[in-house]
Amino acid sequence: MAEESAGQGAAVAQLSAIGDEGVLSLRATRCRRDGVVAFPPERFGCQKCGAFGEDLEELLIPARGRITAATVVHRHRGPGPKAPFTIASIALDAGPHVNALLQEGAAPEGDVDGRIDRFGDDEFITFGAAEAAR
Amino acid sequence: MTGAAEARDVFVVGAGLHPYQPPSATPYVTLGLTAIRAALADADIDWEAVESAYVGTALIGAATGRPMLRHLGATGLSVVQVENASATGSSAFRQAYVEVAGGLADVVLAVGVDKPAMRPDGFQAAGAVDLAGGLVSPAAQFALLGDRYLGESGVSPAALAAVAVKNHRNGLLNPNAQRREELTERDVLESSPIAGPLTKYQCCPVGEGAAAVIVASGEAIERLGIDPARAVRIAASVSRSEELYPDGVNADEELTRVTTAEALQRAGITAADLDVVELHDAFSVEELIYLEAMGLSARHEAGRDILAGDYDIGGRCAVSPSGGLESMGHPVGPTGIGQIAEITTQLRGEAGERQQPAARVGLAHMLGFGGVCIEHVLVKD
Numbered sequence: 001m002a003e004e005s006a007g008q009g010a011a012v013a014q015l016s017a018i019g020d021e022g023v024l025s026l027r028a029t030r031c032r033r034d035g036v037v038a039f040p041p042e043r044f045g046c047q048k049c050g051a052f053g054e055d056l057e058e059l060l061i062p063a064r065g066r067i068t069a070a071t072v073v074h075r076h077r078g079p080g081p082k083a084p085f086t087i088a089s090i091a092l093d094a095g096p097h098v099n100a101l102l103q104e105g106a107a108p109e110g111d112v113d114g115r116i117d118r119f120g121d122d123e124f125i126t127f128g129a130a131e132a133a134r
Numbered sequence: 135m136t137g138a139a140e141a142r143d144v145f146v147v148g149a150g151l152h153p154y155q156p157p158s159a160t161p162y163v164t165l166g167l168t169a170i171r172a173a174l175a176d177a178d179i180d181w182e183a184v185e186s187a188y189v190g191t192a193l194i195g196a197a198t199g200r201p202m203l204r205h206l207g208a209t210g211l212s213v214v215q216v217e218n219a220s221a222t223g224s225s226a227f228r229q230a231y232v233e234v235a236g237g238l239a240d241v242v243l244a245v246g247v248d249k250p251a252m253r254p255d256g257f258q259a260a261g262a263v264d265l266a267g268g269l270v271s272p273a274a275q276f277a278l279l280g281d282r283y284l285g286e287s288g289v290s291p292a293a294l295a296a297v298a299v300k301n302h303r304n305g306l307l308n309p310n311a312q313r314r315e316e317l318t319e320r321d322v323l324e325s326s327p328i329a330g331p332l333t334k335y336q337c338c339p340v341g342e343g344a345a346a347v348i349v350a351s352g353e354a355i356e357r358l359g360i361d362p363a364r365a366v367r368i369a370a371s372v373s374r375s376e377e378l379y380p381d382g383v384n385a386d387e388e389l390t391r392v393t394t395a396e397a398l399q400r401a402g403i404t405a406a407d408l409d410v411v412e413l414h415d416a417f418s419v420e421e422l423i424y425l426e427a428m429g430l431s432a433r434h435e436a437g438r439d440i441l442a443g444d445y446d447i448g449g450r451c452a453v454s455p456s457g458g459l460e461s462m463g464h465p466v467g468p469t470g471i472g473q474i475a476e477i478t479t480q481l482r483g484e485a486g487e488r489q490q491p492a493a494r495v496g497l498a499h500m501l502g503f504g505g506v507c508i509e510h511v512l513v514k515d
Contacts (some may be wrong), residue, residue: 007267011264075273078269079268123266
C-alpha cells in the first residue's frame, strides 16, 4: 500500500534500530566539533556550529528517558491511533527532548522506555513505564 | 543593531480590513481589494501614490499579488509575495517598513490575504521525521506546554479560561472579528475538549479575510497632504528566528523573550511603557507565557494578573483588544497586519468601545512555524 511507505512506519525505520538482545535504540548524530547530540539525527549539518559531513557521526542512544509533560489528545484526524490518546514530552537520558505517544494505560509520569507498536498498517514508537535496569 | 541609525522614520498612514470569517465562496481578490480600498480611503490617498506592494499569503499559492492588485489599476508598481507561516502578514509589513526606512520608496502597501488550505512545509520537504509522526497537532503541542506551565506555576485552568473570556469579550466589540460570542468561564471550560487543558474556545479559529496597511515617509505625508495627526510612527521592527536552545527550553517562549527585548531596546522603552499589545494567542496558554516572556508579568504571575483584570481594556495594558487570534481569528496571511491595524486604531484614539484610554505605545507580536518571531513597536508621538 502506497500510504504505508509514506506512513510513520518509514520514519520508525529511519529513527530506530533493534539490537542483538531485542532492545530498541534510537538513531542519533553527534557533532565531533562541539559534542551536540541530535535526535532526530541531523545529517545536513550541526544546528549549533554548522559542522557537516565527516564531522557528524552516527550513534545509537537508548530509547529511554523521563516524562516532563503529558497531554491527552481528544481530537485527531489522520493515521495512527484513534483519539483519545496521550502524548508525552520526554527528556531522553542522552539529552534531547522528544514528543512521543504513550502506551495505553501507561502512567503519564516517571521513567519510560520505548517499543514499536502497530496501529493497523502503520507503526509508531511508543513509550511506557521503564522496565527494571537491563 | 548596525544600520539602524541610518533608517528614516516610517509611519502607518492607512489601515483597512475585510472581516475575518469562516471559509466561503468569496474570491480572495474580493477579500484583498476590500481591505486595500479601505486602507487607501483611510489614508485618503490614491492608488497611484503607492510605489510598492508586499502581499502576505501563506496558503493560497504562488503569484497571488497581480491577479488582485491589477484591479486597482495596473500602475507597474513593485509587487512581491511574502510567506512566513503564521507571521506572514507581520513579515509583509516589515518589508514595507524596510523599503521606506531604507529610502527606496516613500509609500508602500502591505496586504495580507488568505483562504484556509493545507500546504506541505519545508520540514516535510527536507525529509524531517520525528517519533510522534503527525500525532502532535499545534493544539497538542501547546497543550503539552500548558501541562508544564500549569504544573510549574500552580496556575489553575480558570486562568487559561480567563484569557479566552477576555479576548472574546474584546472581539464582541470588533466588527471584523470572526468569532463574536459572549462567553463565561464555564462556557469556555465546558466547550469541546481538544487537547489537555485546551478546549474549543481556547483555540483560535482559522478562516479567511484580509488586512491592509499603508506606510509612508515623513516627506510623503507632507507631499500627499496626509493628516499627520493620524500618522503612527513605527518605533521598532524586529525579525528573529529560533536558535539552538538548551534541551527542554520552550523555543517560542525564549524566542519571544529575545525578540521583545530587542524591540523594546530599539524603541527606547520598557515593557511598562506598553499601553496596547496584540500577541500570538493562538492557544490560551500562549498569552500567559508570552506576557511573562515580554516582561509584562513576573514569572508564573500572568494567570493572577489576567484574573485581576490587568490586561483588560482599561487595565494597565490592554492585551489583544481586537479579540486576538482567539476571537478575531487567525486567517494566517492577514493576521499580523490586522494586529498593526488594531494598534494603529488604538493609538489614534479611534477604537470606539474597544478604546484603551490614553493609548500611546503599542506592540505587535507574531510567531511563525519554523520558528520565527516578528515584533513591531508603534508610537503616537
